[in-house]
Amino acid sequence: MRRPDARAGLVLPAALFMGLLYLLPVLSLLWGSVQTDAGLSLAGYRQFLGEDYAWTLLARTVLLSLAAVLASLALAFPVALYLRRLSVRWRTVLAVLLLSPLLTSVVVRTLAWVILLGQQGVVNAGLQALGLPALALIYNDAGVVIGLVHVYFGYMLLCLLTSVLKVDPAQWLAAANLGAGPWRRWWSVILPQCWPGVAAGAALVFAQCASAYVTPVLLGGTRTKVLATEVYDLAMTYLDWHGAAVAAVVLFGATWLFVSLMSLPARRRARQPA
Amino acid sequence: MSRRLPALGACWTALVLLFMLGPFVAVILVSLTTRDYLSLPDQGFTLKWYAALAAQPELARAAAQSLALAGASALAAVALGLPAAWGLAASRARWAGATRTLLMTPLFIPMILSGLAILAMSGAVGWTDRASRLWVAHVALTLPYVVRTLGASLAALDHAQLRAARNLGAAPLAAFWHVVLPQLRPGMAAAFVFAFIVSFDNVGMSLFLTGPGISTLPVSLYTYATYNNDPMVAAASVLMVLVSLLAVVLIERMIGVARLVRGR
Amino acid sequence: MMDPAFLRFAGVRHGYGARHVLEEVDLAVAQGEFVALLGPSGCGKTTLLNLTAGFLAPSAGDILLDGASVRDVPSHLRGIAMVFQNYALFPHMRVADNVGFGLRMQRVPGAERRRRVHEALALVQLPDAADKYPDALSGGQRQRVALARALVLRPRVLLLDEPLSNLDPALRANLRAELLRLHRLTGMTTVMVTHDVQEAFSVADRVAVMMHGRVQQYDAPARVYRRPANTRVADYFGLGNRLGGVMRACAGGHVLDSGGLSLPLPPDARPGMTVAVPAHALRLAAAGAPQGSLPARLTALTYLGDSVEFDVEVAGQTLRGVQPAGAWAEPLRPGDAVQAGWDVADLVVFPAEAPDATA
Numbered sequence: 001m002r003r004p005d006a007r008a009g010l011v012l013p014a015a016l017f018m019g020l021l022y023l024l025p026v027l028s029l030l031w032g033s034v035q036t037d038a039g040l041s042l043a044g045y046r047q048f049l050g051e052d053y054a055w056t057l058l059a060r061t062v063l064l065s066l067a068a069v070l071a072s073l074a075l076a077f078p079v080a081l082y083l084r085r086l087s088v089r090w091r092t093v094l095a096v097l098l099l100s101p102l103l104t105s106v107v108v109r110t111l112a113w114v115i116l117l118g119q120q121g122v123v124n125a126g127l128q129a130l131g132l133p134a135l136a137l138i139y140n141d142a143g144v145v146i147g148l149v150h151v152y153f154g155y156m157l158l159c160l161l162t163s164v165l166k167v168d169p170a171q172w173l174a175a176a177n178l179g180a181g182p183w184r185r186w187w188s189v190i191l192p193q194c195w196p197g198v199a200a201g202a203a204l205v206f207a208q209c210a211s212a213y214v215t216p217v218l219l220g221g222t223r224t225k226v227l228a229t230e231v232y233d234l235a236m237t238y239l240d241w242h243g244a245a246v247a248a249v250v251l252f253g254a255t256w257l258f259v260s261l262m263s264l265p266a267r268r269r270a271r272q273p274a
Numbered sequence: 275m276s277r278r279l280p281a282l283g284a285c286w287t288a289l290v291l292l293f294m295l296g297p298f299v300a301v302i303l304v305s306l307t308t309r310d311y312l313s314l315p316d317q318g319f320t321l322k323w324y325a326a327l328a329a330q331p332e333l334a335r336a337a338a339q340s341l342a343l344a345g346a347s348a349l350a351a352v353a354l355g356l357p358a359a360w361g362l363a364a365s366r367a368r369w370a371g372a373t374r375t376l377l378m379t380p381l382f383i384p385m386i387l388s389g390l391a392i393l394a395m396s397g398a399v400g401w402t403d404r405a406s407r408l409w410v411a412h413v414a415l416t417l418p419y420v421v422r423t424l425g426a427s428l429a430a431l432d433h434a435q436l437r438a439a440r441n442l443g444a445a446p447l448a449a450f451w452h453v454v455l456p457q458l459r460p461g462m463a464a465a466f467v468f469a470f471i472v473s474f475d476n477v478g479m480s481l482f483l484t485g486p487g488i489s490t491l492p493v494s495l496y497t498y499a500t501y502n503n504d505p506m507v508a509a510a511s512v513l514m515v516l517v518s519l520l521a522v523v524l525i526e527r528m529i530g531v532a533r534l535v536r537g538r
Numbered sequence: 539m540m541d542p543a544f545l546r547f548a549g550v551r552h553g554y555g556a557r558h559v560l561e562e563v564d565l566a567v568a569q570g571e572f573v574a575l576l577g578p579s580g581c582g583k584t585t586l587l588n589l590t591a592g593f594l595a596p597s598a599g600d601i602l603l604d605g606a607s608v609r610d611v612p613s614h615l616r617g618i619a620m621v622f623q624n625y626a627l628f629p630h631m632r633v634a635d636n637v638g639f640g641l642r643m644q645r646v647p648g649a650e651r652r653r654r655v656h657e658a659l660a661l662v663q664l665p666d667a668a669d670k671y672p673d674a675l676s677g678g679q680r681q682r683v684a685l686a687r688a689l690v691l692r693p694r695v696l697l698l699d700e701p702l703s704n705l706d707p708a709l710r711a712n713l714r715a716e717l718l719r720l721h722r723l724t725g726m727t728t729v730m731v732t733h734d735v736q737e738a739f740s741v742a743d744r745v746a747v748m749m750h751g752r753v754q755q756y757d758a759p760a761r762v763y764r765r766p767a768n769t770r771v772a773d774y775f776g777l778g779n780r781l782g783g784v785m786r787a788c789a790g791g792h793v794l795d796s797g798g799l800s801l802p803l804p805p806d807a808r809p810g811m812t813v814a815v816p817a818h819a820l821r822l823a824a825a826g827a828p829q830g831s832l833p834a835r836l837t838a839l840t841y842l843g844d845s846v847e848f849d850v851e852v853a854g855q856t857l858r859g860v861q862p863a864g865a866w867a868e869p870l871r872p873g874d875a876v877q878a879g880w881d882v883a884d885l886v887v888f889p890a891e892a893p894d895a896t897a
Contacts, residue, residue, distance in 0.1 A: 010361030011373050014354040014417060018377055022414040025395035026379075026388055079290050082283030094287065096526060098294055104518040105475035107492045108511040111499055112297035115304050115312050115508060122300050122314055153294060182279055211384030214477055214496055228386045232481065241394050248387045255384065434626035437593055442691070443614035443643030452639070456630045 033245040044246040054230075054247075058254060061227040064141060064216070065209035065258075068148035069202050072156040075149070076201070080160040081186070084169075095161065102154035110215045113147045114138065117219070139221030147219040148209045155208065156201040163197020164190070203259040210255045227251045298515060305508035312503055323509035333510060336494035340474055343490060347412035348420075348469035352462060354413070355420030360450065362421070363428040374425075378418045385415075385478030393482045404488045411479050416469035423468055427461025427529070428454075464528040471521035475514075544569035544727050545590070545695055549599035552585055553751075559585045561751040563599070567695075572721050572728045574742035576735065578774065582751040583731045587697050590729065591620045603694060614643070619688035620697040624704060625680045627672040633659070633683050634668035640691045658690035659683075661720065678709045682716070689724065698730040702737050714740050735775055739763070747771050765806075766888045772814065777886060779815040779857045797854020799832065802882050812890040819884035820859030822848060823877045824869065831879030839872055852878045 036043050048054050079098070083091050101109060116122045117137040124134040137143050167190060175185040191198075213228040220226070227247060235244035300314075305323055307315040327333060358377060362370050380388065392411050401407060431454065439449040477492040484493045491514065499507050543566030552560040560582040567573050575583040588594045590601060592613030600607050608616045619640070627636050634655050641651045659665055662682040672680055681701065688696055701717065702710045718741055721728055732738050738745050739759040746756045747767070755767035766772040783796030785807065794801040794813060807813060823831065834852035846867045847860045857878070861867075870876065 007361045007364040008369070010357035011370075014358035014421070015373050015376055017354055018379065018414060018417065021410050022388065022392070023376065023379060025391035026383060028395050028398075029387070029391035032394070075290055075293070078283055078286045082280070082287045085280060085283070092530075094291070096522065097291060100518070100522040101294055101298070103471050103475070103522055104298075104515050105477060105492045107477050107496045107499070108301075108475075108514050108518075109297070111495070111507055111511050112301045114499070114503075116297055116300050118312060118503075121312065122304070125314065150294065150297065153290075207382075207384070211386050211478075213386060213481070218496070218499060228384075231386050231390065235390050235393070235482065241390070244390055245394070248384075248390055252384060252387050432624070432626060434622045434624060435628055437591075438620070438622055438626040438687075439628075439639070440593075440613050441591055441618075441620045442640035442687070444639075448643065453628055 029245050030249060032242065033249050036242075044242055045250070048243065048246045048250065054250070057225060057227045057230055058250070060141075060224070061210050061251070062254065062258065064144055064148065064226065065206045067141075067145045068152065068209045069156075069205050071145065071149045072153045072205055073160075073198065073202065076153060076156040076160050079157060080164045081190070083161060084164050095157075098157055099154045101150075106151055106212075106214050107218075109151050110147050110218045113143070113150060114218050117143050117146065138219060139223060141220070141224055143219040144216050144224055144226075147215045148212060151212070151215055152205045152208050155204045159197045159201030159204060160194065161197075163194040163200075167193050199263045202262045206262065207255050207259055210258075211251060227254075301508050301511050301515070304505050305512045307505050310504060312505055312508070323505045324513075326506050327509045327513070330506070332489070333491070333494050333498065336489045336491045337513075339488060340491040343409060343412060344470045344474040346409055347416055347473040348466045350409070350413045351416040351420045351469040352466050355417055355424060355465065356458075356462065359421050359424035359428055360454070363425065363431075374421070377421050380415050381418050385476075388414075389479040389482035392479075404483060404485055408480065408483045408488060408490075411483055412473045412476065415476060415479060416472045419468045419472055420465040423465040423529070424458070424461055427458055431457060460528045464525050467521050467524045467528070471518060474517060543567060543602075544571075544604055545729070546602040547586070547590075547599065548602065550586070550589065550596045550601065551598040552582075552589060552594060552596050558597075559751055560589075560596075563751075563753055565746055565753055565756060567727060567729060569727055570725045572730070572741060572743045574738035574745045575729065575731045575748055576733070576738040576745050576774075577748035578733060581748040583748050584699065586748075587620070587699055587729065587731045590695070591618055591697055592616050617691075617694040618697060619691050619693035619695075621681075621684045621688050621699065621701060623699045623701075625672075625684040627680055627683060627687075629672050631671075632668065633664070633670050633672065633675070636672065636683060637687045637690055640687065644691075654690050655686075658686040661689060661723070662686045662716070677705055678713060681705070681713060685720065689720070689726070694727065696726045696728045698728065700732055701730065703732070703734065710737070717741050747774065749774070764886055766886065768889055769812065769891050772812070772886070772888050777814050777816060779817060779820065779855075779859075781813045781815065781853075782855060783853075785809045785811075785813075797852075799853045801853060804882055804885050804887060807885075807887045810890060811887045814886045814888075815857055815859075815880050816884060816886055817847075817858055817860045819880045820850070820857055820861075821879050822850065822859060822861060822870075823866075823879075825875045825877060831877040834876050834878035836870060836872055836874045836876045839867070839870055841867075850876065850878045 033044055034040055034042060083094060086094070114121075118124070119134065119138070121138070123137065127134060137146065171189055171193075172185060175189045180188065211228050212226075213232055216224060216226045216229060228251065231244050231247045231251065234240045234247055303314055304312055306319040306321070307313050308317045308320045308322075309315075358373075362374055389411070392407065396402070396407050435453050436449055439453045440446075444452065474490075475492060476490070477496055480490045480493050481496075484490060491510070495507065495510050495514070498510075545567040547563050547565040550560055550563040551558060563582075563586060565573075575586060577583050585594065589596055592608070592611065596609065600609050602608070603616065603618070608618075628639065631639070634652075637658055638651050638655045641654060646654070655668070656665075659668060662685050664679060664682050664686065667675065667679065667683065672683065675683065681704075698717075702713055705713060714737070717730075720726075721741070730738070730742065742759060744757060745759050745762050747754045747762060749770050754771050755762055757765075762771070763775060766775065766777070781794055781796065781801070783794045783801070785792050785794055785803070786800075788800075791805045792803045792807050792809070794803055803813060821831070822834075822836070825833075832852050834850040836848060836850055837856065838847075838849035840847040841863065842860075844863055845860050846863045847858065848870075849856055849858050859878075
């Protein structure tokens with residue numbers, strides 16, 4: 001089409017809006033985190049990262065997120081493989097059922113687990129009815145991981161499903177015809193082709209888990225604090241906006257680092273011939 | 275191929291389905307309990323918690339504010355996102371890719387960071403009106419979903435039709451109005467619903483930007499839940515889930531999830 | 539001086555950077571003429587069509603319509619209507635609204651618009667389709683709606699982009715006849731793009747064979763086929779059976795010496811030209827010497843349903859022929875001695891070129 005520049009103007013309102021009212025504040029916060037009264041300085045970071053507490057938070061954040069990633073991956077992959085076999089209609093029905101929780105609020109999903117996992121919660125009530133001892137599934141790491149897995153499962157399923165559906169169905173048959181058993185088929189034929197989906201799902205779930213706030217607070221209680229909790233406390237309770245900014249940037253940086261690490265194997269495999 | 279595998283797959287999927295949807299069932303049940311604490315309704319059903327919810331002024335007000343905010347945010351997001359998606363669909367220039375990424379940034383930046391950022395910067399420039407701040411934040415949050423949904427709809431359009439329209443004498447705006455827009459209606463409706471529900475559900479960003487005078491339902495519910503442990507929390511959750519359910523149904527009817535899962 | 543050509547391309551070039559899609563295209567189309575742009579994909583024919591319609595601007599050169607340059611005239615003001623390869627009908631509008639769209643853009647009042655739409659639909663023999671939606675129509679019907687949508691505007695030039703390629707083979711013959719009929723009725727100057735030789739030959743008054751962004755030859759179909767301009771054009775028509783041998787002058791022209799025989803050649807054959815026997819001109823008969831045929835040996839015979847394909851060794855060469863199937867082929871077996879022959883007038887001659895020459 002001639003004169004494409006006319007259409008460029010159409011993007012301008014949205015771009016200006018996003019740039020000025022969203023990106024600019026974020027950049028301003030990043031910039032502010034390296035400012036002190038004495039000008040450009042990393043003092044805030046040195047102070048924050050100098051404390052063991054910060055590292056504990058960081059470690060817990062990363063470990064909880066990784067646990068959630070692995071658990072959701074383990075849950076989602078067999079489901080994706082099964083959904084592939086179904087007719088489009090059934091696949092759609094099940095996919096909608098499994099993905100629609102994503103459109104509910106995080107608060108609602110987390111509260112559901114508070115209800116289920118509490119001391120007198122539904123799960124324990126059931127266990128006790130069966131004569132089994134009650135489990136401490138709330139106000140600890142286990143509860144948080146369960147909650148995180150439930151909240152962000154849909155993203156992992158979506159990424160895996162997209163990848164799995166792209167694989168030529170004939171390859172399953174070819175692998176079987178050439179003598180590969182089911183485990184071998186998955187390991188040697190399917191999984192290598194699904195790395196992009198795995199990496200995407202892992203990155204997405206990790207990023208969300210690492211910055212999750214509501215779920216760790218409601219399910220983790222006062223003993224399980226994560227970095228996001230610290231950011232919020234610093235900002236809203238102590239009104240230490242500079243400290244909060246530093247913590248937020250550390251969180252963002254750590255997330256970004258891990259996400260990049262997770263995408264590496266996928267990118268390297270993509271470049272290598274199969 | 276082993277016949278056991280599909281059976282195993284079906285079992286696993288059923289268990290996962292139970293894991294994903296079971297909690298919602300539990301919430302519905304708990305909201306009907308006659309006891310005064312979180313428990314299953316083993317002594318009978320009652321709607322008293324829903325009544326209690328209606329009688330709670332804060333939560334009721336927050337609910338109304340949430341709905342209004344979601345509607346206003348979705349409208350603004352579609353108003354900004356439609357021309358943007360159209361402009362991006364036309365162009366294969368380098369700036370198009372960069373602009374698209376710019377519009378998608380809320381999906382990559384944690385809400386902890388962006389919520390704090392908007393709070394900090396608006397304070398610095400003296401913008402203290404909570405309602406408008408919250409609205410702007412929600413528009414930014416929902417814009418990526420609008421642009422993505424409309425982008426997908428536009429990609430499905432046959433661009434030869436636009437050239438045909440031009441050849442038949444339509445000016446660019448007329449071509450858009452007569453040829454593109456009518457075919458875009460389901461996509462626009464779906465984008466609106468998407469934006470609405472994302473705004474309605476949001477808590478991460480809203481936590482920073484709410485306060486005396488304005489709150490959202492998820493934030494109020496969260497605050498309430500940190501101090502209380504009674505089944506009213508379940509009742510409020512059920513109502514929120516109903517709104518989400520409506521959104522899912524509407525989106526499915528308008529553009530269908532089938533497209534996502536069609537495969538080869 | 540009045541330009542005898544109605545539509546003229548003068549030195550048209552189009553390209554991006556180092557890569558030129560079209561190089562120096564000079565072409566003249568007379569008013570009311572049906573011209574086909576024929577060539578393989580990538581030869582530039584669709585680009586030329588898009589330039590004519592006004593969707594692209596030439597890097598150099600000019601496009602003239604009725605003596606006036608339209609190079610800077612926007613697409614919808616040129617009076618040039620285009621029918622797209624996949625029809626590009628508006629799916630959300632009924633047929634009548636599709637056909638009437640251009641008239642609406644020209645602000646033609648409702649009553650006249652409806653009348654002209656009705657006329658156009660009658661012209662393409664779809665009088666009852668007005669209230670239907672495109673997805674309720676067959677491919678051939680959609681084709682005709684697309685034609686009606688273009689013709690209703692009474693354009694000065696009609697452009698067709700591969701009109702038959704999306705249709706089933708059975709339907710193509712019908713649509714070919716339809717295009718010819720419409721052309722006769724309307725007298726519309728038409729330019730059609732196609733890669734299919736049959737499609738081009740069956741409807742066009744003149745065929746422009748395009749390759750590598752240039753017009754290799756521009757002439758009536760029969761002449762283009764019988765006297766291709768060069769080896770590339772001959773290759774495009776699938777013309778095999780190149781006769782080897784030495785050309786020798788003799789009384790009245792030249793002959794080709796090969797395999798101990800002297801084969802008579804058409805009068806315009808010259809040394810340095812290639813001579814070929816079109817597969818359909820190669821006739822076969824059982825041994826028994828009808829007049830003017832040559833002794834040959836059948837080396838292969840393939841039954842293709844409605845035709846028979848065969849290889850013969852004759853005059854020291856192996857030639858491939860194809861003839862309509864019939865009882866005549868039943869007794870033949872590979873290895874048989876047969877008689878092969880052709881009419882000298884059917885021989886195709888064309889200038890030979892070095893294999894790596896670019897025009």
